[in-house]
Each structure stands twice: as C-alpha cells, then as structure tokens.
Amino acid sequence: MRNDLGVTFIFLIGCALVLTGCLAVKDEPGSEDAAASGQELENELSEEASGKDSGSSGSDLGNLEVWIGGEVTVTEDKITIKGESNLLPGTSIDSSGVNDVGFASTNFIDSTTVKDDGSFYFEFPGRESSIAVDLKLSNRNEETKEHYGENLEKVTGPQVYRTKEHGKYEVKADFIIDTxxxxxxTFSIETPEWGEVPDDYGDPHVWMEADVTSDHNYLYFHGKSNLLEGSQIGGNLRQASGGIVPFSYDFTQVNPDGSFELRVRYTNLRDGMYMPITYEPDSNSWEDVVAAYGEEGEKLEGDLVHKNDDGKQYAELQVMLDAPDLNPPEEVGMTVEEEEIKMQVPDDLLFDFDESALKKEAKDTLDDILKDLADLEKGTVIHINGHTDNVGDPEYNKKLSEKRARAVWDYMKKDGEIDGLDVHIQGYGDTKPIASNEKEEGRSKNRRVEIVINPQ
Incomplete structure (x- = not known):
C-alpha cells in the first residue's frame, strides 16, 4: 500500500461480526406524499432561482439541496469567515469549536444571520493552538422549521448528517484552523464529496482499512469501512511497548459513506508505534449504532473483537507505523513529512542559558545522532537550524541561534564521518516557532536545534 511518509506502513485489518444495519432514509417507506411535497417545493424554488448561476452565492436561495461555503482568513489577531450559502435569508447559523485536546472553546460559540444574498460573517479572536470549527444550520425559528423541516428532514446534500436521535439531522460545514x-x-470551506456507500454497508461482517500521511505536526489516518454512520471510533497513539503517547489521540464518527478521518498530533515517531482505531459501545450513544452492535458489544464477532476487563466487547483495527531507520536519543523529537525528516534537539540538552558553547553532556546526544547521519548516502542534504523563543532582542536571538547551529556542526564534523553530506547552517532566531511563546512550556519547545534530512 502506498505511503506518503517515505517509510513502510503495515495495516493489520480484521473483521468484526455485527448486526445488519441500514442507511439513513429521511422518508419512511410509503411516504410518497411527503416525498412529492418536498419535490414540488424544491421545483418551485428552482424556478424562482432560474437565470442565476448555480453554485454562486444567492443563486438558489432556499433550495432544499443546501450548501454552506465561504472563505476563512487566519491572522495572529483574529479569524474571519466570509460565508456564502443558498440558505433562506434570515436563517441562523451557529458556530462552535473544539481544541486539540477535545475541549470546547467558548471563543467560538456564536451565532449569525444569513443576509439577503445568502452571505454571512463570523469574527473570532486569534488562536494559540489549532481548533476544529463547526458551522451549523439552526432551526430555532418557525420559518426555518416550516421550510427545512422540524428535524431538518427535508434537507438534502453532502453537508447533511444524521444525529444521535433517530429521524433528526444536522446541516453543517466543518474545517480545521491550523495555527x-x-x-x-486564507482557505476555502470545502464541501465534502462522499464516495459510494459500500455494498455491504451494515453487513454483519464489518471491515475497516486505512492509509496514513503526515506532516511535522500530525499523523493523518484516512479510512474506509462498512460501519454504520455515526459509529464513534478512534484511539490513542501507542508506543511499541503498548504505553500511550501523551496528548496523541483523536476520535471521530463514521461518515455517510463509511469513510473516516483521524488527525493525531505527534512529536516523536519511533519504530514499533501503532494507532488503534477502536469501536467501543461505551463511547457511542447513537440509537441505531447501539442497537446494531449491542450496549456492551455483545453482538460483535470476528478477528477484531476483544473483551475488556469488564467483559464488554470492542472492535479494534491496529495500524502499525514503521518509522525511519534512525534511532536518535529518546529526548530528541523526530517527525516526518514525505521524504523530509526532522530531529528536534531541545537546547537544554546542548547549551547552558544564553550560551553557544556546547555543554559536556551534549556530546553524548550528538554522538548518538552522528551514528545515524554517518549511515546516510553521500550527498544527502542536511540543514542544521538554530531557533530561539521570542524573549529578548530579535537580532540578538538570531545571532545566538546561528552560533548554536554552528557549534553543533563544528562538533559533528570533527571526526570526518559525515564529510560526504551536503550540510547547510542557518540561524532563525524566534521567526519559526513550533509552539506558543505565551507560556514557558511553549517557549522551551521553541528553543531548539533542528537537524533536517532531505529538506523540502
């Protein structure tokens, strides 16, 4: 299977036996009158919108095939959303946000009203960490309920999702603000393009599969399954020993076509690490899902099924990660983006405060890194980059970061083992932080020397 990390990923894919489910159908069997009524209304709205370009703001206001889009601009000070839609003017849109560790952000709880041309606008304060944002159609007012349905059951389109309550739906656009x-x-709000529903959707023989990509901040698990829409799955990244990697987890719900996406923050990729993608009954409250798999998972069967200490069953797909063939010290972070590998060496392993001369114990750290670099092919490009926090004079910090990067290179080149590498030295000062400088925890991460292999 193709991987975009430049390394090999092995996927352990199994099956779990479950009760057959079915796709969400908004009109109950035999409700031809409801379907005809909805179609007549949609045709009327389409006729009213004739002569306008489909897909542009205001082109088909009130159409029951709803779309919500627009443009998001992210700056240090604020985040703005210039939205577009074909929603009825006067309709309310609610916003919410969840941060990387799963907590709601009060700064993103807001509401706005759709204007006469279908546009809308939100403005939020700047962020120190990434956040997942939802924009949802609200059916609080009577006009919205009459037009789109008491439970939004009349709405169609790729931004319509089932909710935990049978027969109720939500209409939303979601995206991630990556700080x-x-x-x-600036980026555009994308409309999802769902694939074909699996032929065996809801079949007792459940399957999951996943592919993985990464950047230097996250692992992205792109998956497909025949699990019922709304099934909650996810887990915590694990070391080869089975211990969890702190703050490296994600949970999501299966999409209407059986697909799912997990975005897991990481800082240190190591051989033997794996991601368990787990379905647990205790984590699910969707009525149809619980009915299908059992309140304690008792209906689950198959190779993926296990029992916990309470005797409850769960299904788990383990995605094994094979890291680059490098073994830097455990305190040194290692991340991968395509062919580029970064080793992040905290400055307190190398230098005393405000110094550019290597500490005695720093040599043990650098010797371990040298073993890896010495095995690289001749001509491999290496960047040694110095970085600081934002405390103090920016120009002073830049010079200090360059001196520190130079000190690392001067030590590493002394025995000649890496003379064949194409090495570049650079000091960036405080211009390329990897964490917020507002707190000491973040500042300590920013004070570092990066060793970059195959820089993009």
Missing amino acids: DKEMPY
Missing part, C-alpha cells in the same frame, strides 16, 4: 501554519493565510 501551526505561517500566518496570515
């Missing part, structure tokens, strides 16, 4: 990116930046 690790260089700001300012």
Whole structure:
C-alpha cells in the first residue's frame, strides 16, 4: 500500500461480526406524499432561482439541496469567515469549536444571520493552538422549521448528517484552523464529496482499512469501512511497548459513506508505534449504532473483537507505523513529512542559558545522532537550524541561534564521518516557532536545534 511518509506502513485489518444495519432514509417507506411535497417545493424554488448561476452565492436561495461555503482568513489577531450559502435569508447559523485536546472553546460559540444574498460573517479572536470549527444550520425559528423541516428532514446534500436521535439531522460545514501554519493565510470551506456507500454497508461482517500521511505536526489516518454512520471510533497513539503517547489521540464518527478521518498530533515517531482505531459501545450513544452492535458489544464477532476487563466487547483495527531507520536519543523529537525528516534537539540538552558553547553532556546526544547521519548516502542534504523563543532582542536571538547551529556542526564534523553530506547552517532566531511563546512550556519547545534530512 502506498505511503506518503517515505517509510513502510503495515495495516493489520480484521473483521468484526455485527448486526445488519441500514442507511439513513429521511422518508419512511410509503411516504410518497411527503416525498412529492418536498419535490414540488424544491421545483418551485428552482424556478424562482432560474437565470442565476448555480453554485454562486444567492443563486438558489432556499433550495432544499443546501450548501454552506465561504472563505476563512487566519491572522495572529483574529479569524474571519466570509460565508456564502443558498440558505433562506434570515436563517441562523451557529458556530462552535473544539481544541486539540477535545475541549470546547467558548471563543467560538456564536451565532449569525444569513443576509439577503445568502452571505454571512463570523469574527473570532486569534488562536494559540489549532481548533476544529463547526458551522451549523439552526432551526430555532418557525420559518426555518416550516421550510427545512422540524428535524431538518427535508434537507438534502453532502453537508447533511444524521444525529444521535433517530429521524433528526444536522446541516453543517466543518474545517480545521491550523495555527501551526505561517500566518496570515486564507482557505476555502470545502464541501465534502462522499464516495459510494459500500455494498455491504451494515453487513454483519464489518471491515475497516486505512492509509496514513503526515506532516511535522500530525499523523493523518484516512479510512474506509462498512460501519454504520455515526459509529464513534478512534484511539490513542501507542508506543511499541503498548504505553500511550501523551496528548496523541483523536476520535471521530463514521461518515455517510463509511469513510473516516483521524488527525493525531505527534512529536516523536519511533519504530514499533501503532494507532488503534477502536469501536467501543461505551463511547457511542447513537440509537441505531447501539442497537446494531449491542450496549456492551455483545453482538460483535470476528478477528477484531476483544473483551475488556469488564467483559464488554470492542472492535479494534491496529495500524502499525514503521518509522525511519534512525534511532536518535529518546529526548530528541523526530517527525516526518514525505521524504523530509526532522530531529528536534531541545537546547537544554546542548547549551547552558544564553550560551553557544556546547555543554559536556551534549556530546553524548550528538554522538548518538552522528551514528545515524554517518549511515546516510553521500550527498544527502542536511540543514542544521538554530531557533530561539521570542524573549529578548530579535537580532540578538538570531545571532545566538546561528552560533548554536554552528557549534553543533563544528562538533559533528570533527571526526570526518559525515564529510560526504551536503550540510547547510542557518540561524532563525524566534521567526519559526513550533509552539506558543505565551507560556514557558511553549517557549522551551521553541528553543531548539533542528537537524533536517532531505529538506523540502
């Protein structure tokens, strides 16, 4: 299977036996009158919107095939959303946000009203960490309920999702604000393009599969299954020993076509690490899902099924990660993006405060890294980059970071083992932080020397 990490990923894929489910159908069997009524209304709205370009703001206001889009701009000071939609003017849209560790952000709880041309606008304060944002159609007012249905059951389109309550739906656009990116930046809100529903959707023989990509902040698990929509799955990244990797987890719900996406933060990729993607009955409250698999997972069977200490059953797919063939010291972070490998060496392993001369114990750390570099092919490009926090004069920090990067290179080249590598030295000062400088925890991460192999 193809991998975008430049390393091999092995996927352990098994099966679990479950009770057959079925796709969400908004009109109950025999409800031809409801279907006809909805179709007539949609046709009327389409006729009213004739002569306008489909897909542009205001082109088909009130159409029951709803779409919500727009443009998001992220700066250090604020986040703005210039939205577009074909929602009825006067309709309310609610916003919410969840941070990387799963907590709701009160700064993103807000509501706005759709204007006469279908546009809407949100503005939020700047962020120190990434956040997942939801924009949802609200059916609080009577006009919205009458038009789109008491439970939004009349709405169609790829942004319609089932909810935990049978027969109720939500309409939403979601996206991630990534504060690790260089700001300012702008992106468009994307409409999901769901694939075909698996032929065996809801079949007792359940399967999952996944592919993995990464950048220097996250592992991205792109999966497909025949699990019922709304099934909650996910887990915590694990060491080869089975111990959890702190703060490296994600949970999500299966999409309408059986797909799922997990985004897991990581800082140190090591051989033998794996990601368990788990279905646990205790984590699910969707009525249809619980009915299908049992309140304690008792209906689950197959190779993926295990029992916990309480005797409850769960299903788990383990995605094994084979890291680059490098073994830096455990305190040194290692991340991968395509062919580029970064080793992040904290400055307190190398230098005393405000110094650029290597500490005596720093040599043990660098000797271990040298063993890996000495095995690289001749001509491999290496960047040694110095970085600081933002405390003090920026120009002073830049010079200090360059001196520290130079000190590392001067030590590493002394025995000639890596003379064949194409090495570049650079000091960036405080211009490329990898964490917020607002707190000491973040500042300590920013004070580092990066050793980059195959820089992009």
